[in-house]
Amino acid sequence: MAAALEEYAELFAMTGGDAFRVRSYQKAAKAIAGFPEDIAAVPVRSVPGVGEAIAKKVEEYLQRGSFRQLDDLRGKVPEGVRRLTRVPSLGPKKAVFLHQELGIDSPEALTEAIKQGRLKGVKGFGAKTEENLLRGVEQLEQANTRVHTGVAMDLAERIIASLEGGAERIAYAGSLRRMKDTVGDIDILAVGPESLMDDFKAQPYVAEVIASGEKKTSIRTPQGLQVDLRLVPAESWGAGLQYFTGSQAHNVHLREIVVKKGWKLSEYGLFDGDRLIAAESEEDIYQALGMEWIPPTLREDGGEIPAALKGALPELVTLQDLKGDLHTHTNLTDGIASLEEMVAAAHALGHSYYAVTDHAPDLAMHRMTLEKMLEQRERIRELQGRYPDMRILHGAELNIGPDGSVDWPAEVLAGFDVCVASVHSHFTQSREEMTRRFVTACENPHVHVIGHPTTRLIGRRPPVDADWDEVFRAAARTGTAMEIDSFPDRSDLPADLVRLARHHGVKFSIDSDAHAVPHLENRRFGVGVAQRAWLTADDVINAWPLDRLLDFLGG
């Protein structure tokens, strides 16, 4: 439904529709996409941004998978013309112009027309524009420039390290600061001299300078990722950070409140006429607007602004809240560090409990046996003596078979402190089979946590198809936790499904799934996912003290 409304907004804009109505459709699409309940099961008017007219379209869509006005516009605008607007620097106005005046109806046709010189002398299309469009179509073909948080965070930290010598202040903002699981570009904010722009353009990670002015420079890395560097005056640091962290929807909502007060908010500050009200810190700005400071991970216009106005923001789970890790590997299976190394590293991180969960025999490639597992349990018993302040739990990562069964019979499973069960194969089962598979696993009394539930690998493998409402209902009923696997190319569950699961009363485990010592620190990404889903420490079983956790695992 959200995708249909999004498409309608775009087509409506291209056919000369009123810009404010376009925005209404976009707003409604986002609200529906982020709504935590089944949209078919609630009065759709209760979704903010959905009024009478859109509710009608939603109802028709739920009936037959489309609505009349969308069908009409699809008939008027060829699919390829819509794709034209995906070309950078080519928006709806130019796309429609190219179609109507020159019959260009796809990015491919555009390339052809430019090469034939058919744009020569056309008003608004000079030589530079032609060049940009040609390159834009090429980039569109390569596409897929979004990267997961792990890649983006590495790059952002490298960029900051390369510039911080010449900057007074520097930090990343944008979707990375909001900890989205994928980002399309990186926004860096800095206070410093204008020469910082030249330093930036001269860095080895710059493959191409896209735009360059006094206040903003945009570059592209050799991997195709865009990086924007914005310079702000020192006294506007907080306003700049707030502005460039977004999200756009959050900022639009915030400004509506600002405008009602007769004030103005920009990246330079919060103003009443010429009088500066706040700018130095984000806290000052939110406070001046009568609300608590809103953590970046919540800034998606998903209800955080009304909550902040009421002083009712959740106390989000933090990395410091996590007391242990419930899903890790050693070199007994596919890990690269020994049991002793992993345990020592976990202890150094201050964990109060730590579970070793190597793969069970059904993942045949790891050649696991019950004998090896019991031998590992013995080694853990011995090792425990060296770590009186950290409880070492012996666990396993079980394999959920196509029918929902797991590796061992109940009497073997009962010997483990904790069992994580995950899908590792047969990813393309039907929705019904996959749902039954997960429900069966949840109903196994020895399964405590479902590992990386959707099994997606960002950019490489799509999520499996299941009726998640039904899976989460089963998880809540059976007291089975859902994992937030912190590996940045997994981020699994994703935040929207975490929010849905929480709605059903499910608990979560934020695990590293570490296969090496440095992976233990990936949990910061999992915490980002959890925060984006509004989780508190009470929702997360490995933020609980050991005795409460053991109750959960034993019950």
Add this chain to the structure above:
DNA sequence: GCCGTTTTCGGCCCGACTGTTTTCAGTCG
């Protein structure tokens, strides 16, 4: 098309950069 303790009608976020139509429209975030 949506929305409402200043409104059921009249508003709807704001600024930077580019290329070109030399004063601004289009695009982007």
